[in-house]
Amino acid sequence: MDKKYDFKKAEKEMQKLWKENEIYGFQNGRTKKVFSIDTPPPTVSGNLHIGHVFSYTQAEMIARFKRMQGFDVFYPFGFDDNGLPTERLIEKSEKIHAKDLPRSEFGKKCMAVSEKYEEEFKQMWESLGFSVDWNQQYRTAAPKTQRISQRSFLELVKMKKAYRKESPVLWCTECQTSIAQAELDTKDLDSTFNYLEFKTDREALTIATTRPELLYGCVCLFVNPSDERYVSYIGETARVPLYDFTIPILADEEVSMEKGTGVVMCATFGDTADTVWFEKYKLPLKQVIKPDGKISEEVPYLGGMKVKEAREEMIRLLKEKSLLIKQEEITHTVAVHERCGKEIEIIPSSQWYIDILSDKERFLKAADEINWYPASMKTRYQLWVVNLKWDWCISRQRYFGVPFPVWYCKECGRAVFADEEELPVNPLENKPKQTCSCGCSEFIPETAVFDTWATSSVTPLINARFGEEDDRRDIILPMGMRAQAHEIIRTWAFYTIVKSLYHTNQIPWKDIMISGFVLAKKGEKISKSKNNAENSPINLIDNHSADVMRYWAANSKLGTDTFFSEEELKTSKRFITKLWNASRFVLSHLEDVDINNKPKLKPVDLWILERVKETTIKSAALLDEYEIGQARHEMDDLFWKDFCDYYIEIIKERLYQPDKHGTEARKSGQYAIYHALLGILKLYAIYTPHITDYIYQEFYREREKEISIHNLEWDGEESVNQELLTFGEELKRLIMEVRKYKSEHNMSMKDEMKLITVTCDKTYERNFKETEKDLLACTNSKEIIYKFN
Missing domain, CATH: 1.10.730.20 (Isoleucyl-tRNA Synthetase; Domain 1)
Structure with a gap:
């Protein structure tokens, strides 16, 4: 043996040896018991960072361990290349805007650019010595994956678990798409309580609001029926400041008597409480904010303005007309879109949903059937399920993604679904093979695409080739282990459990292994958006070796966060x-x-x-x-x-x-x-x-x-x-x-x-x-x- 170890030479030689001899090839359980691994397909959104090395390497070590325990290890790898992150990457790298190109042309650019990044990602994983069977590789935008994803949707439609409705929806005005509850994050922001008087036939009622720009959308006031201050007002009317139209005063037990003045303005829509009351009391709809984040042109004084601009203008007008009693500086927590950090709005829209609220007990029972490592992570899942308030909105108003295999009859509006043998289909390019039951043969294609999680949630089914000629569900399902980070328990873990229970009536995997984050400094996760991921994995591997990086990645207790510096x-x-x-x-x-x-x-x-x-x-x-x-x-x-x-x-x-x-x-x-x-x-x-x-x-x-x-x-x-x-x-x-x-x-x-x-x-x-x-x-x-x- 040489006096000094030359890692550059050794690592290349070993990787070549493993590849040439197919050391890590899956044998379909021919001679050994199968251990299958559900690996998170990394999002194609730019370069990988040390956090990816940390979590993915930990999972890879388990693959190696199980192999040396005598298992035939099914260890695939996928790439999540459909959805908003990929769109953003292509728009930035190609200096184009998706909305300016025909969707098919933009899709081709997305596939070409993401393929380039995926090859770079693959090279990095290989340079880390990953024992992946690359013959099992998949892409979430590839035809076979699209077919499986669309097949999943059609099956849910038949089960009456997928449905479309017009209703209030969480909306990101920055990304201009609907989002699901799981995609919400929170942020503490400085704001102002603005105290306004709503005149009545008796003494005026004072309300405190952080969103005076929604006054035109106010449809009623709510008080608590047990609040002695206001019980006599219930059933009467009040006049909206500035706009001077009349609205009813209603009662609801959910109104807090301690918060603000105890009188709440209900506008369509300021927050989730407004949506609940809208449905519960069949309130009228007065839409103020449009999908592009601007105030509707119909709104006097504010039409065409952006929300924050409209808020400032409304406060100016209220002060000018002596309608603003006082202001109070506060810090409050607001919901933001996790992708862009923009405050979300709630607007009425027609979207596709998967019913999850009616099966919460079933999802909680599934948690008990899965082994959680570390066990404390199970509680995070349970709290998420218990606190679900919305069905899962799976449609996105984007350009690059898996299309809904749906058209709508131009005459009667009925949804017409593709036949399974047609999949995958793009309704913008293909037409239904049948006429509508009303006799009409003209159709309007669905333009929305699936939420990226709607496809990522079927990774066990993608790996099992669900519904394909070479379907192998009986070999690898339920999978032995799912590896993921803790911040996507509410999305990837939950949605996968939902889809698996609906499609296979069993849990997707026996064990779930949940890793922590890598922190740049105390409390700060390493991520591209924070500009603290300057140490690229490739440079670190080149300078220090793959084995050095791997040994470091195996230093912490599972599920706990760790710090990284080259020291x-x-x-x-x-x-x-x-x-x-x-x-x-x-x-x-x-x-x-x-x-x-x-x-x-x-x-x-x-x-x-x-x-x-x-x-x-x-x-x-x-x-x-x-x-x-x-x-x-x-x-x-x-x-x-x-x-x-x-x-x-x-x-x-x-x-x-x-x-x-x-x-x-x-x-x-x-x-x-x-x-x-x-x-x-x-x-x-x-x-x-x-x-x-x-x-x-x-x-x-x-x-x-x-x-x-x-x-x-x-x-x-x-x-x-x-x-x-x-x-x-x-x-x-x-x-x-x-x-x-x-x-x-x-x-x-x-x-x-x-x-x-x-x-x-x-x-x-x-x-x-x-x-x-x-x-x-x-x-x-x-x-x-x-x-x-």
Whole structure:
């Protein structure tokens, strides 16, 4: 082995070896039990950052672990290339606007540009040593995926779980599309409570509002029926300031008597409470805000203005006409679109929905059937489901996405759906094959596209080729594991559970593994939008190696956030150097090893093999619970302390001087160190696949016969010899005491000790005496006296 490890050379060679020999190919469960993994298809929206490396690498380590547990691992990869993020990327990179091009032309540009980015993404994952079967790759905008997504929709329509209706909808005026509740974020903003008087036939009623620009859309006032201040006003009318039209005063138990003045203005629509009251009391609709974020031209004084401009103008007018009693500065929490950060509006619109509110109990029951890692993440899911207020709006007023396979009769407005054999269809380019039941043969195509989550939520079905000729649901469903970050529990996890229950009547996966974030500094997630992702993964891999990045990614407890700076990689680099140097030393003494004839092993050699076995058992148990960081720390304790600090030092002289210790003693050491190092390499192979396989190729391949270390399995023993392990601890304690003594007396570790005394339980007398030559050499002592209890 070379004196120094050349990661640039080694990593390329290993990746080539794995690819040429199809080491990670899925075998369709022909000879082994299948473990299938549902991997999040990264959004094609620009460059990947260190946060992606962190979470995706943790999941990849589980794929490697399961493979070395004897499973036929189904580990695919997809790319989420339809939807708003892709549109934005193409508009920015191509300097075009989607609305200015024919949709088919814009779609072709999206496919071409996203394919380029996907290739770059793929190269990065490959450079990280991902054990993906790239034959299973998919794109959410590809024809087959579109067909599966459209098939899912049509099935939901038949089940009466998908429906279209005109109703208030969450709307982003920046992106100019409807959005779902799960796409909301919140932001604390400075605002103003504006106190206005609504005149009545008696004393005027004062209300406090942060949205005076909606006065024209005010359809009633609400008070709490238990509020003694206002109970006598119920059923009367009030006049809207400035506009001077009359509205009723109604009662509802949800009105807070403590907030503001206790009188609430209901406008269509200022917030979600307005939408509830609109439906509950069949209130009239007076639309103020249009989809482009401007005030309707019909609204006196404000028509054509943007919302914030209109708010300022309304306040000016109210002050001018002495209708503004007072103002109060406040900070309040508002709903914003998670994609752009723009405050959302609620406007009436005709949209497609999936019914989720009627099955909340079913979705909560599903949470109990899934194993959540860490378990605390289950609560986040449950709280989300319990607090759902809207059905899932799945239609988006965008340009690039999976089209709805729907047309509307020009005469009667009836929805006409594509036949399944036609899929995928684009209603803008294709026409229905049948006439409407009313006899009309002219149709208006649906122009909306699916919410990107409507397709991403069927990733288990995409992987299972749902409804296709090569459907393999019976092989991979329910999937073994879903890996994802915690911020998309309410979207990807929830929606996937919904779709799976509706389509297969079973949970989508048995386990869900939820990772944390990488933070640039306390409390700040690394993301492109925050401009704090300057360390590109490719540069980091080029400068430090893939294995260094991977070892770092396996450092934290599952589900917890971690910080990143290049300083963090020093520990990883020390590990790589230590593993290489320790392996060089070990293998230099094994050229004449005979692994086919097991010698009688000395106690210390039995101990290190037992420690490898113990660590393998502990690590497997932790990895079965997806605790990648804790498992790695178990391995580190074995490698750094027991193997390097103690075992190698204990048997070093025995390996160098067989004439002094005897040939059989050397063979015992050779056998043990051969298998101990191989066991350690197998453990670390899931974390640092390149260096472990490179060392394996250097020496072990011709002896173990498998092409790659990644074709080997971990030892499956379930019990350990506790007496041997305790002996090892006693042995380490003695050596540590000698080292401590020398250090405290300013002695070199090589300085001779005249005498050392071993005090321990008589159980270990034989083991210590059989280890005496090693102990004398390791401590550089002349004599050992034993005191056994």
